[in-house]
Amino acid sequence: MPAEGAWSAQSMQAMTANMQGLKQAAESGSFAIKQSGAEAYIKAIEEAEMEINGLNNTIYLLQQETKLGTSPDAQAMSRYNSESANGGGGTTGIIPAINQLKSALADAKAALRKAVENYREVDDAAANSLKRH
Template sequence: MASEGAWSAQSMQAMTTNMVGLKQAAESGSFAISQDGAQAYIKAIEDAQMQLAEVDLDILDLVNKPKLGTSPDGKSLSEYNLENVNGGAGTTGIIKAIDDLKAALEEARLAMQKAVENYREIDGSAAGTYQRY
């Protein structure tokens, strides 16, 4: 699995925000990229999607309340851990952050395809403005 910092809820929220911005730029036509240029981004997106699929297996271990004893501290820490997984006061929850990132990555992949279409349209219209002799 990737390092913890790479998949923190905060980093996933930041990536989600960036992916949404990418989608909006592509849909508005303000972002265009060649097919060759898009391939590296699409591969990175698909790699991240595969890594998140692997993370899903680890999440199964997190959704159960950890058994940390019956002491007040053990119970409190157990609740705190569960709150970080599912969300609660002061936290989005790692599961929601992962789900949001999955959706955003798919939107980013589609945005790259739209940006390639934008590039083709721009390239085609630019080619049409030159006269051939």
């Protein structure tokens, strides 16, 4: 059964996809934002990065083999735990999802900085146009 909540693999994949869309929009110039608006988003991203980095001990524990015994049921449960953490058996795995999200958060910060540049360029172009008229 998939994990529910803010840090499920599915929710992290959705956040990753949204941040990739943000990056593409900023790079294409179709997304622009004022510096003051971007600062709030960047702060939220940095807080999420800190929270994710705080999961490092938990990630380490998830990567450890579970010692449930040698019975077939114990081995099946150990395999299930490993696949849930690392992926396999039709699941992405929480650890790969976390790593994808870390990368997407960094991309989102870069996209916001690019969107601020886009805003400045549009603002400067508008100001120059007004000066000419």
